Amino acid sequence: MSLDRPDGPGPRRVLLLGATGTIGRATARALVARGHAVVCLVRRRVGPTPPTGAADPPRAPPGASERIVDFADPASLARDGIRGERFDVLVSCLASRTGLPADAWAIDYGVSRNALEASRAAGVTQVVLLSAICVQKPILAFQRAKLAFEAVLVASGLTYTIVRPTAFFKSLSGQVERVKRGKPFLVFGDGTLTACRPISDGDLGRYLADCLDDPARRNRVLPIGGPGDAITPRAQGERLFALLGREPRFRHVPVALLDGIVAVMATLGRGVPALAAKAELARIGRYYATESMLVRDPATGRYDDAMTPATGSETLFDYYAQLIRGEAVAERGDHAVF
Template sequence: MAFSTITDLDAGAAQRHSHALLQRILTTASISYATGPTGMGDGERVLVLGGTGYIGRALVPELARRGYRPAVLARSPEVESEAEYAGAEVIVGDATRAADVRSAVDVAPTAVVISLLSGRRPNDAEDCRLVDHEAVVNGIKAAVAHEVRQFIHVSDFGAYRPELIPQVYKLQVEGELIGQHHGHVPWTIVRPTAYFPYLSVAFGDVKNGGRYRIYDHGEWNVVNPIAREDLAEFIVNQVLADDAIGRVLPVGGPWTADNAVTLRGAGEMMFDINGRTPDWEVITMASWDKKIARLRRLGRVSRQLKPVVFYLEAAKYWSVVDHVAPAYGTRTLRGFMEKLKDRDFPTGSYRERMRKGTNVMPTDI
C-alpha cells in the first residue's frame, strides 16, 4: 500500500480550515492560563537535564530569580563561566550516562528534576533514541530512586500527532511517566508549540533579497509559537504546584495577529519588517510528496539518504500540521523578528550553509 506520512489533504480545504482557525483564535480570549509568575521557591534544588540548550538558557536564570536553587548537568565545563549560569550549580557530566545522572540527583537533596533533553541531530534515529528516550529515562529512574517531589518532562506539541522520530520518543517517555513504568514519581508534562527561531529560519534569506518558500498557498496550517522567556516562566509556575501534578499541559504564545500565523503569514511578517514586497518560491505539495516518496524508495538501498528524507518529511510536517495551543505570555513572533532586523546574515542558499555548517537559526535571542 502506498502511504504518505501525513494524511493527504485537499489544499483548498486546508486553507479554508486555516482561515477559520485563525479567525477563531484571533477573536477569542484564551482562558486556560493566566500569564504572570506564580509561586516562589524557598531554596529547593531543581536539577535541569538538557539545561544548556535554547530553553535551558532562559529556564535556569528564571529558576534562580524565583527563589529556587538550579543545578545543571552540562557536557561542557565551559558552561560554568557563561552569564546564564551565574546563579546555578554546574555539574559536568553526560545525561546519556545513567551514573552521571544518578550522582547529579544524589549529590544534594533534590526537590525537582526537569528534562529539556533533546537530540542535537533529529535526523539521526540512534541519537534520538539515546537522548530523547534513554537519557530522559535515566532522569526518571534517578528521580524515582531519590524520591524527588516532581519530574517535569518538557515534551512537544507534536506528541498530539507524532510522525517524526523525536516526537515518537517524546510520547514514549510520556507514556512511561504516566504509567509509572520506572517507579512512582509525581509528574508534569509540558507540550510547547514551536519556538521563535524555528519560524524565523528564513529571515536572513528574506533580508538578503531572497524568496520565501511556501507549499501551494502556504496556508496549510496555523501555529502560535512561544517565546523562550514566556515558556521558562510557565515551566517555573508548574514547579511544586499541586495542580500541575499528573497534568499534560499544552502551551503556545499569544493568540494575536503578530504571533498566531500560517507559514505564509510568518513570511509576510519577514517581508514587511524588511520593507519588501512578498516574493514567494511556490512548491506544490504534490511535487514535494513525490520527492519524499522517491527518496524514501532510494533510501531503502542507500542508508545515506535516510537523514535527507527526514528533513523533507519534517519540512512537510511543520508546514501541514496545526500547532495551536492555549496561550501564555506576552512576547510575539513579530517582536522577535524585529530584533533580527539590523543583523547581518550569511549569504548563500540554505543548502550551501547547511553543508558549510553555518548556523542559520537565530538561537542567541
Template sequence: MTAGKACVAGATGYLGHRVVAALRAQGVLVVAILKDRSSDADLARLAHCGAALAFVDASRLEPYGEALAGAAVAISCMASASGHVGVADDFWAIDRDANIRFGHAAVRAGVRHVILVATFEGQASRRVSAFSGAKECAVDEIGLACRQAGVIFTVIRPTAYFSDLTDRAFNSVRARHRHTVVGDGRHRINPVHGDDVAAFLIDCIDDPTRAGREHRLGGPDVFSFRDIGLLAAEVLGCARSLRIISIPIWSLRVMAAAGTAISLFVTIRSEPPAATGRSRS
C-alpha cells in the same frame, strides 16, 4: 518556589538556559546539566546565573545519578539538535532514550516532581514525524515510572518558539528564496517566547492546580506556516522570487515508521541472545 534543589537537563538550549536563569532569579539552587563539549559562551552564561554545572553527555550514555543527588525537582528541556521537518538525526537517542534515562534516574534519586517539555500536538502527532514519536515515547515511559513511584509528573507542550520559526524561515528564505511547509502550509500556530514558557514551567512546580498535568502553551498571535514564509520574504525583500515547497504529510508518517523500525532493530540486535540448550555439569 519551595526550598530545594532543581536539576535542569538540556540547560544550554533555547529553553533550558532560560529555565535555569528564571530559577536562579528566585534564589533556587540549580544544577545545570550540559555536555563537556559545550561552548565557552554557554558555560559563561550558566556560570553567570550562579548555577552549578554537571557534565553529562546523553549521547555517550553517561549516568545522571550524581547530578540528580538531593534534587527536589528534575526538569528536562532536552531535545535533539535537528528537530526540524525532514531531518531524523538523533531523535531516538535524545528525545526518547536520553529523556527516559533522565526520568528514571530522577525517580531513583527520590525527586518529588519531574517536568518534561514535549511536543504541542501530543499523542496525535506520534505517527506524523520521528521527532514527535520519539518524544511521546518518553512521555509514556516517564509518566509510568512516576505513577508507580508516586512522583508528580508535569508535561509542558509549547506550540513553537518565535526563534525557531523566524530563524528557520529567514535562513531558508535568505539563502535559497525557499520556504518549506507541511501539506498546504495552512496549519495555524501561535508561537510563544521561551521566557514565558520558563515562567509558566516554574509556576507549575508549586501550584497544585498546575502540577501533575499536561499544559499546551501558545502566544497571542496566530500565523499559518505559509504566512511565516511570506512574512520572511517580505521583510527580506524577495517576495516575488519566493518558492514555497510542500512536504506531503504521508512522507513524514513513512519517516516516523521507518525510524521506529530501525530503532527496534537496533535494540533487538543489542540485546544478548537467550541461553539455549542444557548446561554441562
C-alpha cells in the same frame, strides 16, 4: 534579593536537563529568578575539539551550577551529576538534536528514562517535562519516543507536568536573512496550509518554572502557545516584508516536491544509511509543512486555534524586528528547514 516567584513551599533544589539549549537557558534563568537552587546536567562535548580561540558553546546561566555528565551512562549520572546529593524537582528540556530514529530513542526516551530513575533515587518527587505539541499526531520516530517517555513518567507515581509547546521563534526565523538579502519568502502550497501560536524562549521558560508552584498544573498534560491569534506562514512573510518596508514576494513550494524527495531518498536509503537519514529529515520537514502546531480536536481531527491556550507577552513579530535591528541572533539548531 527580589524573587520572581509566586507563593509556594519555598526554594527547592532542581536538577535541570537541557540547560545549554535556548529554552533550557531561559528556563534556568527563570528558576534562578524564583530562588531555586539549580544544578544543570550538561552533555559532554562530542565531535572534534574546537580550534583555539573559538567561542565556548552556550553553558548554564549565572546563578546556576553546571555538572558535565555522560547521559548514556547511568553511572555517570549518579557519580558526576547527582553526587550523592538530594534534590526535589527534575526539570527536563532535553531533546534529541536531529530527530532521527536512533538519536530520538537514545535521547528522548533512553536518556530521559535514565535521568528519571537517577533523580527519583536522589529524592525527586516532582518532574516538569518539556515535550512537543506535535506528538498529538505521532507518525515520526522522535514523536513516538517522546510519547513513550511521557507514558513512563505518568506511570512513575511522581508528581508530573508535561508541557507541549507550539512552534518556537527560532524555528520560524530562518528566512529573515534571506529576505533581507532580497530573496522571496518560501511557503509550502499557498502559505495557509498550517498555523501556529509561536512562543518565545523567555515566556516558555517562565511557564515551565511556574509549574513547580502551581497546583493546577500538576499531573496534567498541558499544551501551550504564545500570545495572540494563530498565524500562518504567509502571514509571517507578509509581516516580515512590512517590517523591512518592502513589497511581499513569495515563492510557492508544492508539497508534492517533498513527497518526491521522501520517496526517492527512502528507496535509495534501503542500501545507504546516510540517505535513509535524509529521507527521515525530509519526512520531518513535510510534517511541519503540512501540520499545524495547535491543539488537535480529538473529535474532529482538526487543529483548533481557540482550543490552544496562550501565555506570555512576547510576539514573533517583535522578535523579527529585533533580528532586523541586530538586537538578537537566531539560534536555529539542527531542525532548520530553510
